[in-house]
Amino acid sequence: MKSYLYQLLFMAIFLTGESVAYAQESSLDLLSEDDYIGEVPKVLTVSRLAQAPADVPSAVTVINRETIRASGIVDLPEIFRLVPGMYVGTNAGYVYNTNHTLSYHGMTTAYAGTMQVMINGRSVYSPLFGGVNWSELPIAIVDIERIEVTRGPNAASYGANSYFGVINIITQTPSETPNNSIVATHGNGRNEVFYRHAGKADDFSYRVTTGYRQDDGLDNRNDFKRTRFISTQAEYLLDSNDNLEFEFGITDGARGEGNINEDNIIFLPRTKKIDNHFGLIRWRHNISDTSDLTLQAYHSYDHSDDVNTTVDLRPLIAPLDAGLAASLVNGNVVINNEVVQKRTDIEAQHTFTLASNARAVWGASMRRDSTYAPFYLASKNTDYFDLLRLFGHVELRPHEKLTVNAGAMLEHNDFTGTDISPRASVNFKPNANHSFRFGVSSALRTPNYVEEKFQNRLVIPTTLANPSALIYQYRANKGGVEPEQIVSTELGYIGEIGRLHLDMRLFSDRINHVVRDVRRTNFTVPVNTYLLNPDIDRDVFSSENQGSAKVEGIEYQANWPLTRNTRLLFNHAYVHIRETQDGLKRNYIKSMPRNTISTLITHRFNPQWDGSFAYYQTSATTLLGDGDPVDLIRKCDVRLARKFDYGRRNGEVAIVVENLFNDHYQEFADYNTLKRRARINVKLDF
Template identity: 35%
Template sequence: MSISHHKKVIYLSASTPARLSIFLLLAASCQVVHAENKSDESIFLDDIPVVLSASRLTQPISEAPVAVTVLDRQMIRDSGAWDLSEIFRLVPGMYVGYHADPNFYSADSTVAYHGMVTSTTSDRMQVLVDGRSVYSGLFGGVNWSDLPVVLDDIERIEVVRGPDSASYGANSYLGVINIITRHPAESQGASASFTYGTGRTEGVFRYGGKTGDLTYQITASERKDTGENDKIHNPTSRNIFWTLNKFDNKNIQIFNFRGDYQASAHDTLEFQFGYNGGSRQAGEYDNFASITRTSNNHFEMVNWRRALEGGGELTIKAFHTEERINARLLDSDGIQNGDASFKRDDLEIQHTFSPSESTRVVWGGSVRQDVTYAPYYLGVEDNTYLFGDFKYRLGRLFSNLEWHVRPDMLLNAGAMWENNSYTGTEFTPRIALNWHVTPEHTIRIGYSRATRSPSVYEKVYEEYWRAPDQYPNLPELKPERVKSIDLGYIGKIGKVDIDFRLFHDNYNDLIDVKNHKSSQSGNLNAGNALMRGYELQIKAPITEKTHLTYGLSGGSVKSDDVNGVIYSGSLPSYNHHLMLTHQLNEEWRSSLIAYQIAKTKLNQTDYNPGQGRGYYIDGNKRFDGKISRRFLFSGRQTEIAFIVQNIANSHYFEYRHDNEVPGRLARINLKMDF
């Protein structure tokens, strides 16, 4: 997908508390009803950001069929984020747990939308990089540290806040994250960046060039991260298990190449290659510890685009992804072979055209094959149930119609037909109506259905439980399902941009295969949950040089909590962030970011009231800050930045009671263009 011919994105997300949310919505309604429309519509529309990810059509955010948060390049820089996963703390409704994975496969962060976390793999959300799915087939979800993406190569990130299987198929169950990297034309010349700080170092080199009709960019980086503190500052128990943090040191090398070749006036060919490798620690005390674990991941992608008459486009995209882990694991039985690999081949064709002046259509299809090899991780019950390669095949057709029913009313209707080798055929539709009450105020109402297919790990467990010596009459595993109703408002009150959303999501057939109670009850899809809540984003210029971004979300989850899987209470009653940025002059810029979240029920395995561990993780708050200066050094553009995360040196838990975030972390970054 290309954005070169679209309006510049200038959107920043934000939000406010429940009472303030209602007040702002009422204020907007009053203004809509009583105010004269004195604004120039064309000028206002120039300020509306264009999004690519909601329906596969390029649309102003006020015409998208679902809520979208855009994290632009400047916002990412102002956040002071170190890991890619940290950026999503700035998305309303998103829960991020620092290095929360406690197992032997990955020491990585959890990124989950609307709670609903029963594992650290965040397997209910689709993640794309330039439209390429990086959703892992083994456990589902994403290993964020294993992605071949450097933060400074990201142009922006679009987060679809709500089910989007109609556009991206199964596993776009709660939402979609699309990471869009910079075009090589935006990064010409050479630059180098060096970071040094508390337990963290990084070096990045980038070069962009142009040869005839070929524009290209090369990025290479290496970072070292010692992760959490070795010992927990405030343990819930003096038992040694609860006084030690996880093994999570990381050494990450990344290499990326992107080339864009303008073959003709109408044809563009894009090549991408990426590599991520290095040694990683994983595991926890008295469970699993990686003695030697290295990652070697790479991908290759080709994307051909042809511009058609009338603004249409035809694209053919093909990519190959390969992830490899080489590990020797230490467990109670001694040293085990923890090698694993995952391969994906995908081919997609997409056609966009306008049948009439009032309609646009995108349609297409794709085929995919995943091959997973992980004998130890799929061993189930002490390696007594081993498999070789696991293959997963997927075919799908999709379409979305955008119809301007009348100048102030837009209808989006889309659907995905999908067939996979695990659960068969699914059809997931979506319909949404956007009413521009005035050019500055839009109301959206939508309904959609979405699914999540079982991961390889879950499929293996199903086969295990259905074995002749277990529960042979156990029903076959089905995909998880959700029906979602969305009511949204997007508008501007004065100079304040507002995005408010109410949601009502009904989840059925939630999968739980590891709990023995699931097989005993005769249903591995026994989970159900009803989630209702709100989200708010606000962008407000306080002065010409000072801007505020605020985000708030909250709600409730009701569930029958069958088989010991407790979904009730998994959505925090509130979760919000505040970012203040100030441009002092052309040289100096600063930002201050605050995060706060209510107590959160995440992982019932920690439950032990006698040792101070209930089902809930206590609420917490944190402050980050950044100050930077740009200047010329020997005629070269240079920037030096000082970043502090967790300024107050708070010691709190995320996800589990043995996952205490680091205290205050400071680092300095120097970047120079050559």
């Protein structure tokens, strides 16, 4: 493995010189580098301070809007295949949500909850499962300005769910948006259209985006999605020192859920209705040239209305009593799988200068989550989860070649009490082209509702005097789950070798108190019930802390302008998970592909035509939960686009083919078979 990395590095250094010479001779001088997959000079998310990439305390990948455009991607989670160390699975799961799953460095389930995901600083992960309902986010890709991905624990800045990393999706401000835009997509199983309008009246600017998505899903799945949404973003300049920002969004529609297999008698194929909305207000106040204050508050509401009917249970219970079977209304049971989740969050943040070589940020927030999920929590009552946070970060520059970062987050929540997550790093820049980073961070992941309180008890009334009910139960958590802990050590490098921009990270993560499913041998049957399965003591699971693991590896990202009009973006990650204490299942060790590779080559033929070629590869893996062993995956995508400009009207037409060679590969599980798909994307600004 080491020799392989050395060969790649040597080849990059050698070819850089060749590419520079070629670029000087052959450049068409059509676009500046920043116009075509350029770079963002400052990173805003990692420490909550605006910092150059060479000064941040953790590894970070920035994906700008030009990279998103060049990739031709229409599903937001797919763009994260261009982040080293990231696993992306299509249409994972069938219990609560058929959705993309995203994880960094493994421990991957269909509802991966080890990453904090935000839109403009607003957290969007689900309190119930911890993951993100990507297809229900009221956001259009055309509105995204850039995405900042912190690769590594960042609980010091954003709390417990920032366990493996943080994704912050930053949208365009209303003043950056064209007056009117129409974006449409048509292709195999996919149709969508968006319209956005931006305007300004004196000191008030706004943008409104509305759209409709129709995704038919995979051929062998009940995973269609039909969603409508509208989102607004506005800014009001009160005076030279004060600015108000507003955001609001609504999503509604339906999606297909469920799957048929020999173990599934509850979550059959069905249609689930969804309706969500959120509102946010943010006040930015400039206290002085060296001091800024931000106050924000937001509220979100997520609702899925799901009434599920089981298979005919009579074959399972007929041996018990004929009258009992008849009482189930033809053997079927109706399940109330409705879920309502609400979140209210208030946060204050103060950024200021301590000295000429020192800056700091500190703040506090309080949050309340409420969850109504009668099937999962075995109660018709709404459950509440409160969270209080206090955070701070300091950046010191004791020398022009040295940057020191230190910060921590103190949290108190209803599940695990009081926790603290610290982080520190030293960045050394021997010259303007090279920077080395050594950092240590610790993070705690608070258990979600599934891990702490999940019961999924199905009680079926019967006509028998004794017992009075029939019970089906797959999970019965005992509660009291401790937070998982990660201690991450990393050595990073950011540099320019000729025209090659290289970002490398060596990491070693120690994970303790791993939360996993264990069989309950001491499960107590409720009074006046009869077990649907007499062997239920062997089939009931509970989430408990068992085992520890070590995650080690190397990842790097190369951004290489081969010519002025051709650019190569190459990502590779090697991740090795090993058990360090008894208790982990073998599939935890395999819960991340050992190697992931992604490549995006873009080329500008002339001012009107450009194209791209993308290659993605993941080695064999076995995902957790609803996942299955899947083999090596290789996928190629191509895109060809033409821009047009007719005075005040301009736009682009692009043809995209995914899985060019039509490899029928399986992703996440054996019930997901992906085939070739083609589509046309059209964008018009006027």
